Amino acid sequence: MLDRQGPTGGPARTGGIRLFILRRILQGVLVLVLVSIVVFAATQALPGDPARAILGRGATPASLAALREQLHLNQPKVIQYLTWATGLLHGDAGRSFAAQEPVSTYLSNRIVNTGFLLVLSGLISIPLSILIGAYAALWRDRPFDVITSLATLVFAALPEFVVGVALVLLFATTVFHFLPAITLIPPGGRPWDQPIAIILPTLTLVLAVTPYVVRIMRASMVEVLESDYVEMARLKGLPERIVLRRHALPNALGPTFQVIAINLAYLAGGVIVVEYIFNYAGIGGALRDAVSNRDLPVVQAIAMIIAGLYVFLNLMADIATILVTPRLRTRL
Amino acid sequence: MADTLIERPGDLAATTLTRRRLLINAGVLAGGAMLAGPLAACGSTTATNTGGNPKRGGNFRLGVTGGGSGDIIDGQKIVNKPDQARLVAGFETLLEYDTHYKLQTTGLAESVTQDAPDKWTIKLKSGITFHNGKPLTSDDVIYSLQRITDPKQGLFGTAGLNSVDPNNITKVDNLTVRLNLKQADSTIGDQLGQYYNGIVPVGYTRAGEQIGTGAYKVQSFTKGQQSVHVKNTNYWRSGLPYFDMVTIIDFPDVAAQVNALLSGQIDAMTDVPAAQITVVTGHSNLAILEGQGADWRPLCMAIDMPPFDDVKVRQAFRLMVDRNAMLQQVFSGHGRIANDLYSPFDPAYDSSLPQRHQDIAQAKSLLHSAGKDNLVVDLHTTDGAAGMVDSANIFAHQASAAGVTVNVHNDPNYYGDAYLKLAFSVDFWGTRNYLPQVANGSIPTAPYNECHWPPKDSNYISLYQQALKEVDASKRADIIHQMQKLEYDQGGYIIPMFNNLVDAYNTKVGGFNNGSKATLNLDSFGHGYRSIYFTS
Numbered sequence: 001m002l003d004r005q006g007p008t009g010g011p012a013r014t015g016g017i018r019l020f021i022l023r024r025i026l027q028g029v030l031v032l033v034l035v036s037i038v039v040f041a042a043t044q045a046l047p048g049d050p051a052r053a054i055l056g057r058g059a060t061p062a063s064l065a066a067l068r069e070q071l072h073l074n075q076p077k078v079i080q081y082l083t084w085a086t087g088l089l090h091g092d093a094g095r096s097f098a099a100q101e102p103v104s105t106y107l108s109n110r111i112v113n114t115g116f117l118l119v120l121s122g123l124i125s126i127p128l129s130i131l132i133g134a135y136a137a138l139w140r141d142r143p144f145d146v147i148t149s150l151a152t153l154v155f156a157a158l159p160e161f162v163v164g165v166a167l168v169l170l171f172a173t174t175v176f177h178f179l180p181a182i183t184l185i186p187p188g189g190r191p192w193d194q195p196i197a198i199i200l201p202t203l204t205l206v207l208a209v210t211p212y213v214v215r216i217m218r219a220s221m222v223e224v225l226e227s228d229y230v231e232m233a234r235l236k237g238l239p240e241r242i243v244l245r246r247h248a249l250p251n252a253l254g255p256t257f258q259v260i261a262i263n264l265a266y267l268a269g270g271v272i273v274v275e276y277i278f279n280y281a282g283i284g285g286a287l288r289d290a291v292s293n294r295d296l297p298v299v300q301a302i303a304m305i306i307a308g309l310y311v312f313l314n315l316m317a318d319i320a321t322i323l324v325t326p327r328l329r330t331r332l
Numbered sequence: 333m334a335d336t337l338i339e340r341p342g343d344l345a346a347t348t349l350t351r352r353r354l355l356i357n358a359g360v361l362a363g364g365a366m367l368a369g370p371l372a373a374c375g376s377t378t379a380t381n382t383g384g385n386p387k388r389g390g391n392f393r394l395g396v397t398g399g400g401s402g403d404i405i406d407g408q409k410i411v412n413k414p415d416q417a418r419l420v421a422g423f424e425t426l427l428e429y430d431t432h433y434k435l436q437t438t439g440l441a442e443s444v445t446q447d448a449p450d451k452w453t454i455k456l457k458s459g460i461t462f463h464n465g466k467p468l469t470s471d472d473v474i475y476s477l478q479r480i481t482d483p484k485q486g487l488f489g490t491a492g493l494n495s496v497d498p499n500n501i502t503k504v505d506n507l508t509v510r511l512n513l514k515q516a517d518s519t520i521g522d523q524l525g526q527y528y529n530g531i532v533p534v535g536y537t538r539a540g541e542q543i544g545t546g547a548y549k550v551q552s553f554t555k556g557q558q559s560v561h562v563k564n565t566n567y568w569r570s571g572l573p574y575f576d577m578v579t580i581i582d583f584p585d586v587a588a589q590v591n592a593l594l595s596g597q598i599d600a601m602t603d604v605p606a607a608q609i610t611v612v613t614g615h616s617n618l619a620i621l622e623g624q625g626a627d628w629r630p631l632c633m634a635i636d637m638p639p640f641d642d643v644k645v646r647q648a649f650r651l652m653v654d655r656n657a658m659l660q661q662v663f664s665g666h667g668r669i670a671n672d673l674y675s676p677f678d679p680a681y682d683s684s685l686p687q688r689h690q691d692i693a694q695a696k697s698l699l700h701s702a703g704k705d706n707l708v709v710d711l712h713t714t715d716g717a718a719g720m721v722d723s724a725n726i727f728a729h730q731a732s733a734a735g736v737t738v739n740v741h742n743d744p745n746y747y748g749d750a751y752l753k754l755a756f757s758v759d760f761w762g763t764r765n766y767l768p769q770v771a772n773g774s775i776p777t778a779p780y781n782e783c784h785w786p787p788k789d790s791n792y793i794s795l796y797q798q799a800l801k802e803v804d805a806s807k808r809a810d811i812i813h814q815m816q817k818l819e820y821d822q823g824g825y826i827i828p829m830f831n832n833l834v835d836a837y838n839t840k841v842g843g844f845n846n847g848s849k850a851t852l853n854l855d856s857f858g859h860g861y862r863s864i865y866f867t868s
Contacts, residue, residue, distance in 0.1 A: 052747060054402075099401040099555055106401060106555070165587075173594040181591035184581060187554040279581075279588040281557045289400035289556060289584065298401065 017322065024318060028311040035307040036088070040081045042303075043296045049073075050097050053294035071097060084300065093304075094297035098290070103301045107286060111305065114271055114282030116191050117198065121205035122264050129210045130256065133217025134249065137225060149218075152211035160270050164204040164277040171200060182279040191280075201278045208270050209263045216259040221252040254325040261317030265310040384842060384867030391577040392841070392861065394854075395589045395601040399582030403555040406538045407530035408480055408487045413602065416527070416852055417580045418553070420860040421561045422463070423530030423544035426454060426473070427521055428859075433626075433677035433763070433849040435525050440468060440545060442507075444524060449516035449801045450495075454524070456507040460568040462533050463549040464541075470503040475534040477501055477511070491779055492523040492768055516801040518808060519767045527852060547573040547862040556582055567862075574865035593618065593836060600837035602853040603718075606664030612836045622666065623833040623848045623855060626676050626763035629662075629719050631711070631727055631826040632782035637755040639704055643822050648698035650826050652734045653727065654690040659829040662722045667831040673816055674827060675766040677849055680809035682816045695734045708737040709756050714746035717760035719831065724758050727826075752782055763851040766812050770796055774819070783824025792818050842867040 051067040068074050072083070087094055093103035132152075136145040155163065172181035183197045191198050224230060225248055233243045272284030279285075283302050290298035322328050399414035407423035410416050426441035437443060443455045460468040480489040481498045495517035502510045511520065523529060533543050542550040545568065548561035558581040563573060581598060583589035590608050592598045594615065604612055604620065612618045633640035633649060640646050655669040670676070671687050699705060713724040721742055728738035743750065751757070759782050761773065772778050774785045775793060786792035795815050802808040819825070835854045837844060843864035850856035858864030 055747075096401055109554075168591050168595075173591050177595060179595075180597055181595035182588050182597055184592075184597060185557070186579075187552040187558060187560065276585050277588060279583055279585065279592065281554075285556070285584060286401065293400065293402060295401060 017319075020322065021315075021319060024315050028315055031311055032304070032307060036085055036304060037081070039300050039303040039307070040084065043299050044077060046291070046294060046296075046299075050294035050296055053292075054097055084297075088304065093301040096290075096295055096298050098293040098295040098298070103297050106298065107283060107301060110281055110283045110286050113185060113191050113280065114268075114275070114284065117201060117205065117271060117274075117280065117282065118264070118267055120198070120202050121209065121267060124202065125206045125209045125213065126260055128206070129213035129260075130217055130253070132210070133214040133256070134221050134244075134252070136214065136218040137221030137252075138244070140222060145218075148214065152214045155207050156211035156215070160204055160208045160273050161277060163207050164200070164274055167200050167204055168277070183281075184279070185281050201274050201280055204274050204277070205267055205270065208274075209267055212263050213256060213260055217252065217256045220255045221248065224248045224252045227251075250324040254321045254328075257317045257320045257324070261313040265306075265313045268306045268309050386574055386842060386865040387868035388574050388865075389576045390574075390866045391579055392575045392600070392864070392866075393579045393581065393598045394857070395581050395583045395592055395598040396853075397583055397586055397589060397601075397603040400556045400584065403553075403582065404538060405542050405550060405553055405559070407532040407536065407542075407544050408476070408485075408489060408528055409538075410488070410528060412582075413853075414559075414580060414582050417602075417857050418550075418559055418561075419530060420527055420546070420852065420857050421548040421578055421580070422542055422546040422550060423532065424546050424860065425525055425527060425529055426456075426531060427525040429525050429849075429851070429856075431845045431848040431850055431855065433851075435521055439525070440531055441524070444521050446518065446520070446803055447510075449518070449803060450513040452511040452513070452520045453504070454509045454511070456509075457568075458507055460545055461566055462545055463543045463564055463566075464533075465566065466533060466543075468531070468533075468545055469506050470509045472531060472533050473509045474501050474503060475536070476529075476531045477509075479532065479536070480529055487528070489523065489526060489529040491772055492526065493520070493529075494771075496520070516797075518800055518802060519765070519771070522765055522768055527856070546860055548575075548578050548860075551577075556584075558582065561861075569862060573862040575861060578861050590836075593838070596838070599841050600835065600854055602833075602835050604834050604836045606666065606834075609664075609834065617839050618836055619839050621835045621837055621844050621846055621854060623835070623846075623850055623853070624668070624830075625833040625851060626674075626830045626849075627717075627761065627833075628670065628674060628827050628830050629717065629723050629758060629760050630674075630782070631723065631828075632754075632757050632759055633824040633826070634755050634782070634784045635787060635822075635824045636784045639702075639707060639709065640755055640824065642702045642704070644698045644702040645704055645707070646822065646824060648695040648702070648704075648734070649731070649736075650688060651691045651695040651698070652731045652736065653826055653828050654730050655688075655828045657730070658723065658726050661726050662719045663829065663831045666834050667829045669829050670827040671820070672823060672825055672827045673820055674761065674825070675764060675769050676830060677763065678765040678812075679805070680766055680812040682813045682820075685816070685820050690730070692733050699734065699736070706735055706737075708739070710739050710741055711756045711758065712741045712743055712746060712750060712754045713758035714743055716747065720758045720760055723828065727828075752780065754782075757782060766816070767796070767799055770815070785824055786818065787822065790818060790822075840866055 050071060051064050051073060055063055055067060072080060084094060095101065096103050096106045099106045132148055136148050139145050168181050169175065171179040179200055180197045183191065183201055185191055230243060230248050233247045271282060272287060274280065275282045275284035276288065283305065286298060287302045290302065394417060396414040396417045399412045402411045404411050404415055405418045407419060410419055425439045427435050427437060427444055428439040430436050440456060440460060441454050442457045445453050447453055454473060456468060456470065456473065462468060477493065477496060478498045478501070479485055480487050481493050481496050483490055495513045495515050496511055497514045500512040502512065504510055530544060536543065547564055547567050549564050551560045551562045553559040558579060561578040561580070563576050567573065586603065586605055589601050590604070590611060593601050593612070609620060612620055633646050635641060635646065650672055659665055659667050659669055671685060673681070675681055699707060711724050711728060713720050715721055724740045728740050731738045764772070773780045773782065775781065775796060792815055795811050799808050799811040799815070802811060833853050837854070841864055843858060845855045848855045
C-alpha cells in the first residue's frame with residue numbers, strides 16, 4: 001500500500017500531525033488578528049456616523065456630541081481598536097449601540113439559531129453530495145450521472161434567493177400550501193421546536209451547497225478511478241467494494257474536503273440571504289440590521305464570528321485531508 | 333434606515349377642540365350634531381367589515397414592517413414601526429381620535445376642558461385600573477405629563493406640550509387634574525389624543541415592567557423578532573377585548589411578510605407594497621384595508637436662501653410639479669394630491685383655495701421675470717421614509733421641462749448634519765392638525781423648520797399667537813385660514829400629495845374600518861386591538 005512507502009515510522013508521524021495542527025492553529029490565530037484589524041478598519045469606513053444613525057432626525061449638535069462621548073467615538077481609532085480587541089479576548093464584544101445591551105446577550109440566541117441551521121444543512125448536504133458524486137463517477141455517462149450533472153449545474157447556477165423564493169411559491173403560498181413560508185421562532189423558543197418550519201430554509205441551503213460538492217466529488221472520483229493504483233488494486237483481484245472503500249474513496253475525498261470547507265464557510269454568508277427570505281431570526285438578519293443602524297459592535301462581532309468559522313473550517317479541512325491522504329500524512 | 337419610521341413630536345394633531353365640543357362629547361351638554369360614544373359606532377365614509385359575528389378568543393398574529401435591534405416598548409415613545417403596534421396594545425390616551433380624525437372622549441378622560449386660554453382641566457373616568465390592578469388616579473396623569481415634558485427623556489410629546497408647566501400641574505381631587513400653562517394654548521386637547529402620549533402609572537420607566545391600562549399586557553418581547561401580549565382580564569371597557577392573545581412580529585423584508593400572510597402564518601400585515609396588492613386581492617380569504625393617512629413628504633425650499641429667497645422662484649417651483657403623475661409614480665396612486673398645505677383633516681383646513689396644477693409656461697415666465705433662466709439647484713434627500721428619494725428624482729425629471737436642472741443628492745448623513753441648513757431638501761411628516769404642525773415645523777422656535785418660515789415682514793407669527801389664545805373654534809378657523817393663505821401664496825413647502833396607509837388582513841378577522849382616517853396602520857391597529865376579533 002502507498003502509505004508504506006513513506007519515509008518515517010508511526011511515532012514520528014503522529015508527532016508530525018500534532019505539530020502541523022499546532023502550526024495551523026497559530027496561523028489561524030494570526031489570521032484572526034489580521035481580520036480583526038481589517039474588520040475594525042472596514043466598519044470605520046462605513047458611510048455614516050453611528051451617533052447620527054441612532055438619533056436620526058432628532059439629532060442636534062448637542063445630542064450628537066453627548067452620544068459620541070457616551071459611545072467613545074471621540075477616542076483615537078487605535079485606542080478604540082485596542083479596547084475592542086482586548087474586550088474580545090475576555091469574551092466581551094461590547095455593547096450594541098442600537099439594542100442598548102451587551103452584544104453577547106443580543107446575539108446569543110441568534111447564534112444558536114443560525115448555528116443550528118448551518119449544522120443541519122451541513123449534516124444533510126455533506127454525506128448526500130459525497131454519495132451522489134461518488135455514484136455519478138462510478139456510473140459515468142449512465143442516466144444517473146447525466147441527470148445529476150444537469151441538476152447540479154442548474155442549482156449551481158441559481159442563486160439562493162431564487163431557489164428560496166421558488167421553494168416558497170411551490171410549497172407554501174402558490175402551488176401547494178403544506179409548509180410554512182417563514183420561520184417564526186417565538187421569544188425564548190428554539191428552531192428545533194417546530195421542525196416543519198425549518199424545512200424550507202434548510203432545503204434552500206442544502207440546494208445551494210450540494211451541487212458544488214457533488215461536482216468536485218465526481219471529478220475527483222473519476223480521476224481516482226482511472227489512476228494506476230486503483231487499476232492495480234483491481235488487477236490484484238480485490239473485490240470492487242474494497243477497491244472503492246479502501247482505495248478510491250479516501251483519495252477522492254481529499255480535494256472534496258477543501259471544497260466542503262469553502263462551501264460551509266460560504267453558507268455562513270449565504271445564510272444572510274436565506275434568513276432574509278424566511279424571516280429567520282439569526283445572525284444574518286442581525287448583521288443586516290446592524291449595518292443599516294451603524295451598530296458597529298454588532299457588525300464587528302458577527303464579522304469576527306464568520307471569520308472565525310472560516311479559519312476553523314479550513315483547519316478542519318486541512319486536517320481531514322491529511323488524514324485521508326496517505327501521501328500527505330506520511331510526508332509530515 | 334429605510335425600514336424605520338421616525339415620527340416627530342405630535343404625529344397626530346389638533347382638531348378645533350373647544351370646551352363646548354368636549355362637554356358635548358362627554359354628554360354634559362345636550363344638542364348639536366356631534367357624534368359621541370364608542371369609536372366603533374362612527375362610520376359614514378367608513379364601512380365596518382362584516383366577516384361575521386365576533387368570536388371570543390384566539391391569537392391574533394400581526395406582521396409589522398421594519399423593526400430591529402432598536403425596538404422598544406414604551407407607553408410614550410416609538411423608534412420603529414413595530415413599536416407603534418406594541419405601544420397601542422398596552423397604553424391608552426386621555427382623549428382619542430375617531431375614524432374621522434375627530435377628537436372624542438372615548439379615552440381615559442371623561443372630559444378635557446379649556447377653562448381659560450392658559451388653563452385646562454382633565455377629569456378622569458372612574459373605575460379604570462392598570463394591568464397590575466392599581467386604579468388610575470390624578471397622580472398617574474401628573475406623572476405621565478411630567479415624564480412627557482421632561483426633555484431628558486427624549487419623548488415625542490415634549491415639543492407639543494411645551495406650554496405645560498410641569499411644576500404647575502395641580503391635583504384637584506383623585507380624578508381631576510388642572511394644568512396651568514406657561515402661555516395660552518388651544519391645542520392641549522389635540523396633544524392629549526396623540527397615541528404616543530400614553531398614560532403610564534406613577535414610577536413607570538421603560539426598563540421596568542410594562543404596565544398600562546390597555547387591552548393587552550406584555551408577556552414576552554424579543555427585539556427585532558416578536559412580542560406576545562395577553563388579554564387584560566380586568567379591562568375597563570366591559571366585554572372587551574376579544575382575542576386571548578396578540579402576537580406582533582417584525583418583518584424587515586416585505587416579501588417574507590406577504591408570504592407569511594399568504595401561507596396563513598399571520599392574520600394581518602402593515603404596508604403592502606403597491607406591486608403586491610394584486611397578489612393579496614387574488615386570494616379570496618385576504619383583503620386590503622386602505623386608510624386615508626395624511627403623511628406627507630414635502631420638498632422644502634428655504635425662503636431665506638438663494639435662489640428661493642425670491643418668492644417668484646418658490647411659486648415657479650410649485651407650478652412645475654405634476655402632482656397626479658408623482659402620486660402614480662411614487663405611491664401607485666394610493667393617496668390624494670395635495671395643495672402645498674398640510675393638515676388636510678383639520679376642520680380649519682381651507683379647502684376653498686384653488687388646487688394648484690402643473691403649469692410649465694407660467695413657471696418659466698416667473699423664473700424669467702426673476703432673472704433665473706436655466707437655473708441649477710441641488711436637492712438633498714435621504715432614505716428616511718418611503719417615497720423621499722423617489723419624490724426627489726421625479727421632481728428633478730418634471731422640473732427639466734421648465735428648463736431647471738435639479739441635481740439630486742441622496743445622502744445617508746442627511747439628518748443631524750446638513751438637515752435644516754439646506755436651501756432645497758426633502759423631508760417627511762406624519763398626520764397632525766394645523767396649529768400643532770406649525771409648532772413643530774413652521775415657526776422659528778419649531779424644532780424642524782426646514783423652510784425657515786415665515787418671512788421677516790410677515791404677520792404670520794402674531795396670527796399664530798392669536799390662534800393659540802382663541803378659544804372659539806370658528807374664530808380660530810378664520811385666523812388659521814389667514815395663516816394658510818400666507819403659506820399657500822409665499823410658503824416654502826411643495827407638498828405634492830398625501831399617501832394612504834395600505835394594509836392587508838385575513839377576512840377571518842372582523843371589525844376593521846376601511847377608509848379610516850386613523851393615523852396608524854390597520855385602522856390604528858384595530859384601536860389598540862379592542863375593536864377587532866375573529867369571526868365565527
